[in-house]
Amino acid sequence: MYDLIIVGGGPSGISASIYARSRGLNTLLIEKNKIGGMIGKISMVTHFAGIMENESGHSFAKRMKDQAESYGLEIAYEEVVDTDLAGPEKIVKTKDKTYKAKAVIIATGTTAKKLGLENDSEFFQKGLYQNAQDDHDYYKDKTVVVVGGSDGACKEAIYLSKFAKEVHLVHHGEKLGTVQEFKTIIENSAKITVHLSSSVKAVSGDDKVNSVILENSASGQDLEIKAPDLGVFVHIGADPNTAIAKELEMEDGYFKVDNCCQTNLPGVYAVGDVRNTLVRQVSTAVADGTRAAIKANEYINSL
Numbered sequence: 448m449y450d451l452i453i454v455g456g457g458p459s460g461i462s463a464s465i466y467a468r469s470r471g472l473n474t475l476l477i478e479k480n481k482i483g484g485m486i487g488k489i490s491m492v493t494h495f496a497g498i499m500e501n502e503s504g505h506s507f508a509k510r511m512k513d514q515a516e517s518y519g520l521e522i523a524y525e526e527v528v529d530t531d532l533a534g535p536e537k538i539v540k541t542k543d544k545t546y547k548a549k550a551v552i553i554a555t556g557t558t559a560k561k562l563g564l565e566n567d568s569e570f571f572q573k574g575l576y577q578n579a580q581d582d583h584d585y586y587k588d589k590t591v592v593v594v595g596g597s598d599g600a601c602k603e604a605i606y607l608s609k610f611a612k613e614v615h616l617v618h619h620g621e622k623l624g625t626v627q628e629f630k631t632i633i634e635n636s637a638k639i640t641v642h643l644s645s646s647v648k649a650v651s652g653d654d655k656v657n658s659v660i661l662e663n664s665a666s667g668q669d670l671e672i673k674a675p676d677l678g679v680f681v682h683i684g685a686d687p688n689t690a691i692a693k694e695l696e697m698e699d700g701y702f703k704v705d706n707c708c709q710t711n712l713p714g715v716y717a718v719g720d721v722r723n724t725l726v727r728q729v730s731t732a733v734a735d736g737t738r739a740a741i742k743a744n745e746y747i748n749s750l
Contacts, residue, residue, distance in 0.1 A: 448547045455554030457484025459719030461511040462736030468518035470744045479526045483508025484556045490580040490606035550714040550743040557685035574656030590674035595682035601629040608638040617642045687721045698723040708739040
């Protein structure tokens with residue numbers, strides 16, 4: 448039996464693992480895909496103290512992984528499918544194994560939303576939902592569309608404008624919902640065209656996407672953006688990954704926790720984007736992991 452199991456290897460999970468290992472806890476981190484979570488997939492990491500110049504999601508994730516492993520963290524790359532957390536012995540089940548621990552920290556993060564079109568799956572990895580930092584070379588001197596108006600979408604538009612011939616930023620609102628820093632860069636960019644009060648009505652193509660139809664809610668007019676090998680990058684929010692822990696109390700679709708990230712079950716904590724919070728940033732996720740690991744250590748030592 449482990450002292451602590453952490454489910455999820457994003458910033459909150461890695462932060463928790465470092466603090467747990469520093470306190471001598473026998474800790475297992477279970478990650479479905481790669482260390483880094485959603486932040487590992489973005490093109491630029493910004494607004495976090497201590498990042499390197501031109502920090503990418505890849506480089507940030509690698510440094511987190513290296514730091515955690517330097518503490519002797521055990522990592523299992525498996526998908527958690529179920530948990531039993533109500534008793535003193537916490538049970539975490541993957542597709543192939545069952546693990547037990549005295550305490551559990553859930554850091555499962557979120558899953559990016561799709562456009563919701565009938566042919567989403569048809570064009571997956573064929574111009575739709577591709578990773579900007581992985582695919583920028585392919586889209587050099589080509590036309591790309593970024594859907595969304597938040598910090599994440601605007602950062603991707605700015606990043607892609609360094610390579611693409613033109614970038615169309617599509618947002619359903621009347622103004623972009625991003626910080627002034629990114630607004631200023633976008634306003635001063637000759638490559639970025641902003642389409643407000645607009646949404647993607649349809650995507651089409653042969654083997655790959657070559658046409659995007661935008662619907663403007665203000666004018667009622669449609670606009671077609673057409674180009675060979677058109678890249679469409681979707682950043683319209685995310686849904687929390689809460690399915691593995693049905694015993695936990697929820698609030699607005701997220702795990703409900705107190706100021707120390709404690710859930711309604713003793714010895715069970717939820718951190719990062721998967722828990723109820725007003726702000727979801729890398730910095731707040733790291734702080735969540737810190738608090739949860741410290742409180743988990745206190746809980747384990749009290750048993």
